[in-house]
Amino acid sequence: MPKLIVLGSSTNIPDINHENTHLALVDKERLVLIDGGGNPFVRLREAGLDEKKLTDIVMTHFHPDHVSGIPLLLMAIGLSGREEHLDIYANEHCLGLMKQLLGFYEWHTWHSFPVTFHTVEEEELRVLIETKEFKIYTSPVKHFIPTIGMRFEFIKSGKVIAFSSDSAPTPNLISLAKDADVLIHEAAGASPGHSSALQAGEIASEANVKSLYIIHYPAGDFDYHSLINEAAQSYKGPIKMAEDFLEFDF
């Protein structure tokens, strides 16, 4: 059965129990890593996933709390003996900068398996990956730099999960999350590139989703459970915090 696993749930400042926000989507054929701050190689193993089965990496945008661990992951899986091909997807902005970053690491001296980079076009609800068990769509969202949000459709169960990535409220988030069973929405705090929990609730209401999970929230000493009460002012459905290693089994 395909599942989506939360590998990290915090904003750009992680703590012991909350790694920077990133996810994994896994079925029989594919293991898709979505972003990777920190050390995704270790994180995948902690989640019980086999990094040897990694087939795809999707990067939502080029901020260090989302992609700083990707070069480290590529090195680690290469040195672990990987020979299989890997696909990496991101928008033009992120992909260009990641290639430069890998260049600074002189990755031509250590990378050992074939990698294909795929540019994600800035189109709404574009199909990115399709398997027998799920379909991933992307849409541009509203952050400080070009960023994509995602929608996961699970074929057999018909269930849908939407993920805001880092974004201020935008109509694209509403279409991305339309009638979803689960909306995983950030609540880093209201700003031109982020949302508050209240705004996450507004998007959840407008998109008519069945449940809301708050992610990319300030962790540490912050009373992050208060964000549930805040979101409840604008969304009447069930609201939970997306904690690290939470699994959605669809």
Ligand SMILES: [Zn+2]
């Ligand atoms: Zn960001």
